Amino acid sequence: MTTGSSPRVTGLLLLFVLASSAVRGDAPGGAITWRSLQHVQRTLGVTRHLWDGETICFSNSQNVIRFYPGRRKADVNGTVVWLNAPVEGSSTNSSWRWAAVDLDLLQLAVLQKPSRDKPKPLRVLLDPGHGGVDEGARCPDPLVKEKDLTLALAKRIGAQLKEAGLHVDYTRTRDVTLTLGARTRLARSKKADLFISIHANHASNPEACGVETYVLPPCGYPGTADGSRVCGWQIGNRNDFHNTLLGFSIHRHLASIPETFDRGLKRQSFFVLRETSCPAVLLEFGFLSNTNETRRMLRDAWQSQSCAAVVDGVLAYARNVKTLDRTVAEKRTRDAENNERWRKHLAAQAARAAAEAEAQTNRQRAVVAPSAVSLPAATRTALTNAVASASPTLQPQGTNTAPIQIDALLEFYTPDKVQ
Ligand SMILES: [Zn+2]
Numbered sequence: 001m002t003t004g005s006s007p008r009v010t011g012l013l014l015l016f017v018l019a020s021s022a023v024r025g026d027a028p029g030g031a032i033t034w035r036s037l038q039h040v041q042r043t044l045g046v047t048r049h050l051w052d053g054e055t056i057c058f059s060n061s062q063n064v065i066r067f068y069p070g071r072r073k074a075d076v077n078g079t080v081v082w083l084n085a086p087v088e089g090s091s092t093n094s095s096w097r098w099a100a101v102d103l104d105l106l107q108l109a110v111l112q113k114p115s116r117d118k119p120k121p122l123r124v125l126l127d128p129g130h131g132g133v134d135e136g137a138r139c140p141d142p143l144v145k146e147k148d149l150t151l152a153l154a155k156r157i158g159a160q161l162k163e164a165g166l167h168v169d170y171t172r173t174r175d176v177t178l179t180l181g182a183r184t185r186l187a188r189s190k191k192a193d194l195f196i197s198i199h200a201n202h203a204s205n206p207e208a209c210g211v212e213t214y215v216l217p218p219c220g221y222p223g224t225a226d227g228s229r230v231c232g233w234q235i236g237n238r239n240d241f242h243n244t245l246l247g248f249s250i251h252r253h254l255a256s257i258p259e260t261f262d263r264g265l266k267r268q269s270f271f272v273l274r275e276t277s278c279p280a281v282l283l284e285f286g287f288l289s290n291t292n293e294t295r296r297m298l299r300d301a302w303q304s305q306s307c308a309a310v311v312d313g314v315l316a317y318a319r320n321v322k323t324l325d326r327t328v329a330e331k332r333t334r335d336a337e338n339n340e341r342w343r344k345h346l347a348a349q350a351a352r353a354a355a356e357a358e359a360q361t362n363r364q365r366a367v368v369a370p371s372a373v374s375l376p377a378a379t380r381t382a383l384t385n386a387v388a389s390a391s392p393t394l395q396p397q398g399t400n401t402a403p404i405q406i407d408a409l410l411e412f413y414t415p416d417k418v419q
Pocket of ligand 1: 129130136137146199200
């Protein structure tokens with residue numbers, strides 16, 4: 001038998017689960033919020049899409065964006081951006097769908113119109129990777145240690161950023177050993193607005209080449225490397241939108257250097273990205289496992305171009321960050337309002353279910369309990385006696401508990417039922 005409390009408990013439990021998931025983000029426990037093709041077209045400001053059998057392309061006068069269904073790869077105005085979830089669906093009925101988190105990041109951070117504002121005078125903390133006993137990657141011929149290359153690049157970038165009017169600090173300016181924890185603590189103690197970790201890459205495949213830029217994956221999504229685990233919420237997730245704006249701004253410039261292979265804006269839960277409280281990126285300039293690329297990275301012209309690209313990216317971010325602050329604040333307000341509306345809707349639904357269950361219980365009680373039947377005491381006694389004398393099996397069992405059969409009879413003889 002259904003009790004009055006069961007649907008109420010279920011309703012409240014459902015309310016709790018849904019409300020908490022709505023607050024925590026888009027992918028709690030792996031459940032992704034999806035957006036339809038129509039939603040994506042509206043967001044991107046296009047009315048049509050082009051399907052060439054392999055990619056879906058959206059374009060208008062400002063942007064050309066290409067997605068690869070079944071993959072996390074996307075191409076935004078010529079720059080590779082890796083999504084948090086692959087685009088799903090099929091071309092037969094245009095049933096494709098995109099993760100809401102990807103669309104939000106794309107709309108607010110990646111596709112932000114370049115601003116002409118004066119760059120905000122941010123405090124940038126440059127982090128030359130490795131150092132001291134930790135050499136990082138190395139190329140044997142020509143001999144290059146990652147720790148030396150990253151320090152040289154950081155100093156060049158820092159000098160240009162200072163010239164552009166930004167404040168610059170370094171996690172190290174010499175060949176010293178520094179833990180990852182010490183680096184992220186410096187970001188806090190120096191009150192950095194931005195953290196840029198500088199590295200060179202290494203792979204077992206000597207042909208691997210190109211530049212890649214990393215930001216922290218949003219809560220609940222895996223990194224872009226094969227087999228990456230899904231992580232819970234990290235300190236760095238406070239800055240998902242700003243991380244993406246910074247990462248895309250820098251990567252767009254780095255990837256456009258001639259003869260550079262664009263490996264994309266990627267995501268990985270590296271320590272310095274998840275534990276840094278300000279917006280943070282990690283740059284992998286090129287592969288020390290590739291001899292040709294190592295030679296190229298040693299060239300002054302390449303270093304000059306690459307450092308200028310990072311500076312251009314940081315300045316683009318510094319011009320746009322005010323707009324992003326505003327649009328993210330507006331989105332959070334909208335999300336909070338939607339969550340509140342949803343919470344109220346679920347609470348009303350749970351209350352309706354509880355009221356219905358209670359009414360059902362009362363109806364059942366009315367059938368089994370005679371208390372609802374108003375009948376003069378004399379009539380009740382006469383009827384009881386009549387039934388008792390007619391059949392011994394219908395004997396009352398106590399003064400206040402009438403057998404069910406008598407109740408049915410009493411109900412039948414209630415005044416409104418008597419003809
Ligand atoms: Zn490294």
